[in-house]
Amino acid sequence: MRASQLIETKALRCSSCGAPLRDPTGDLVSCDHCGTVQKLVDARAFLDQIMLQVNAFVRQALPLGLDASSSTTIDPVARHNLWVSSVGPRLSTEYGEYRFRIYNLLSHTMTTLPFTLAMDLPPGGDPKEAFLFQAKVQSVASLAVDEASRATVAESAGLAVAYAYALNNAALLKGTKPERYHLMGQNFADAALALHGIPRFSSLEARFLGLSRLSDAIDQLSQADVPEARAALEEALPHLSRAKEGMTKDFDLAVMLQAVDEEISLTRAAGSMTEAVALDPRGLSAGSLGAFQGILQLLVQHRSQAPPLWQRTFRAGDRQEKVLAMTLDARRAQANSSTVKVAPLPGPMAVPFWVVEAPYSFQTGAAWRKHAVEVPERLLIAASFPLDAGAMSGQDVAAVLTDVFSARQRSGLMQRLGGKETSISEGGPVQGLLRASTPRPLAGMRVVPPLSTPEDALVLAQTYIDTSRRTDPTLEKQLKLSSPRIVDLVYVPVGPVPPGYPLIPPLGPLSPRSVGDPSALARVAL
Numbered sequence: 001m002r003a004s005q006l007i008e009t010k011a012l013r014c015s016s017c018g019a020p021l022r023d024p025t026g027d028l029v030s031c032d033h034c035g036t037v038q039k040l041v042d043a044r045a046f047l048d049q050i051m052l053q054v055n056a057f058v059r060q061a062l063p064l065g066l067d068a069s070s071s072t073t074i075d076p077v078a079r080h081n082l083w084v085s086s087v088g089p090r091l092s093t094e095y096g097e098y099r100f101r102i103y104n105l106l107s108h109t110m111t112t113l114p115f116t117l118a119m120d121l122p123p124g125g126d127p128k129e130a131f132l133f134q135a136k137v138q139s140v141a142s143l144a145v146d147e148a149s150r151a152t153v154a155e156s157a158g159l160a161v162a163y164a165y166a167l168n169n170a171a172l173l174k175g176t177k178p179e180r181y182h183l184m185g186q187n188f189a190d191a192a193l194a195l196h197g198i199p200r201f202s203s204l205e206a207r208f209l210g211l212s213r214l215s216d217a218i219d220q221l222s223q224a225d226v227p228e229a230r231a232a233l234e235e236a237l238p239h240l241s242r243a244k245e246g247m248t249k250d251f252d253l254a255v256m257l258q259a260v261d262e263e264i265s266l267t268r269a270a271g272s273m274t275e276a277v278a279l280d281p282r283g284l285s286a287g288s289l290g291a292f293q294g295i296l297q298l299l300v301q302h303r304s305q306a307p308p309l310w311q312r313t314f315r316a317g318d319r320q321e322k323v324l325a326m327t328l329d330a331r332r333a334q335a336n337s338s339t340v341k342v343a344p345l346p347g348p349m350a351v352p353f354w355v356v357e358a359p360y361s362f363q364t365g366a367a368w369r370k371h372a373v374e375v376p377e378r379l380l381i382a383a384s385f386p387l388d389a390g391a392m393s394g395q396d397v398a399a400v401l402t403d404v405f406s407a408r409q410r411s412g413l414m415q416r417l418g419g420k421e422t423s424i425s426e427g428g429p430v431q432g433l434l435r436a437s438t439p440r441p442l443a444g445m446r447v448v449p450p451l452s453t454p455e456d457a458l459v460l461a462q463t464y465i466d467t468s469r470r471t472d473p474t475l476e477k478q479l480k481l482s483s484p485r486i487v488d489l490v491y492v493p494v495g496p497v498p499p500g501y502p503l504i505p506p507l508g509p510l511s512p513r514s515v516g517d518p519s520a521l522a523r524v525a526l
């Protein structure tokens, strides 16, 4: 190959995203950054088009008779004057716009877990435009002779390229291309490279490096390469932590802090998922990640379409991390390598329940000898409650928990308040079941992972208590409740039961009526 040809092919640009194309062989060439396969002739035509636009810019920016290639022969003072009077102002206006747009884009979380899309990213710009801006900046770079203008050239060219690659990833994050994590890893790595050596953007460079390794890890995980995924994740975290540390002290980049926090949390979530995949009882295979499809899609759906009741907790930045950490605990117990607390019942499927302490006191006795009775009530809330439509809408939260207050009415415990009551609820069997629960593995069982956090469970508990008080005048009048708190998570084995039978037999009428839609449960069970 002749030297001129070499230069020409090296400079070839993807006609779809504008990124440099590598190693074109044959008539077709595939872009490493957006995945578009194109004809070599189209890539060449696109490059010509860019050159035309750059030349037009140079003609406008420079006085007649000068061109960018001859500009190095002009003396430095004249070059500096040209920069100050004409070229600099043009570029700085456009640079200001790019800076605004990239900061806006990067104030969003720039990753998502497998099987999910990041639909909340702002509508993307065209990466080709950003690459064109970089080409314009470079065409006049020789006019920047002093330190300040050189820094402007480096910053604007670097940031434009980083923006172009980030835009590619914004598009990939919203789409379902099978190789998207591989492409994203490439884009983030090249975005980091574009900012390398620019002190002002060193925290952003670290963020891109971290995101690049995170993308690589997820790509490796989808090919069931656990050791490589682990290694990439171990590199991702320190980069992201360094980015966070730098951004905390940087007035401009601080707009990205919340996004970086979420990216750190998602990296940890990917870590839990990697370890859980490694413990697949069916052995490691390309399909091992598939068990997480239902869980991850559910979590992202919670985030984007949370009913009003759940918006605060479902949109918490670390919710996926928390749920996947608990999923890993469940998987470890299933793989016989650790234990969780389990109720001593038969049943092929272990369902997790939050143990909620809801201590209350109530007034009893006739007027002249009224006294307060303290009751240490405990509730069980199915941690899979997001799979129950009535619980999610808030219409029937009692279905997914041990309904201790209405059991009181059913059991006829207290017809009249005569001053001898020890309780106005009926949670005894729950306490009994909890006392009998012990730590053990879940080997050989299907296991439903906890699909809610303690924060979610507290919202449900509070909704239950509020509803009970509203619908039961005695409770409303008598009950003084301390704030409920989550004290434990316990797995209860359940099996198919005939209609009308309690799901957890020893609890009798207290038993939750639902732990979620059965077909949805089957999709998320490990």
Ligand SMILES: [Zn+2]
Pocket (backbone or CB within 6 Å): 014, 015, 016, 017, 018, 019, 031, 032, 033, 034, 035, 036
């Ligand atoms: Zn491309």
